[in-house]
Amino acid sequence: GAVVSQHPSWVICKSGTSVKIECRSLDFQATTMFWYRQFPKQSLMLMATSNEGSKATYEQGVEKDKFLINHASLTLSTLTVTSAHPEDSSFYICSARETGAGTEAFFGQGTRLTVV
């Protein structure tokens, strides 16, 4: 199947700093990518839908100024956690659907963010 790659796999940062997470579709083009957050023992929570060349659509309760999403090309979306705090520590996962090729979504391996 298609491959979605996230980078980095894990990151530790200090409170107040910003962290960027990349999500790449390696062998297909993705007009739309999705960003999720997952806390321990919980399900994935959709944060935002990222559309290539336009502004992301954020779910209710997700601060768009804190979680900056950029989808500049058909194979790359980035999530930047700005002014990170310990409560932002979580597992962040992206997914992508191949443009015009069905309903299956492919997920990245996830990024473990720890804010100290």
Added chain:
Amino acid sequence: LAKTTQPISMDSYEGQEVNITCSHNNIATNDYITWYQQFPSQGPRFIIQGYKTKVTNEVASLFIPADRKSSTLSLPRVSLSDTAVYYCLVGDMEQNFVFGPGTRLSVLP
């Protein structure tokens, strides 16, 4: 978006067949049913997808009755490595995937 209901957890033994049923009473005409598997600290992995009747691949089978209000994921002869959380999702090409709590499957030796 169609809401799904699954058992929170299931236990099984190695070598047994495991069937996980998902209810989706308000599934729409254009909706597909997709199942994902997730191991700890990994992204979800696609298992199988179907629209109606039965779909089978090298990993699992998916049974969907005529009214499509439920579906059953069947894992033949599970092993310890099948211990994971299994998610049932319903949606069409235009929708994002909203995850429910999933079913935590524990395979015992």
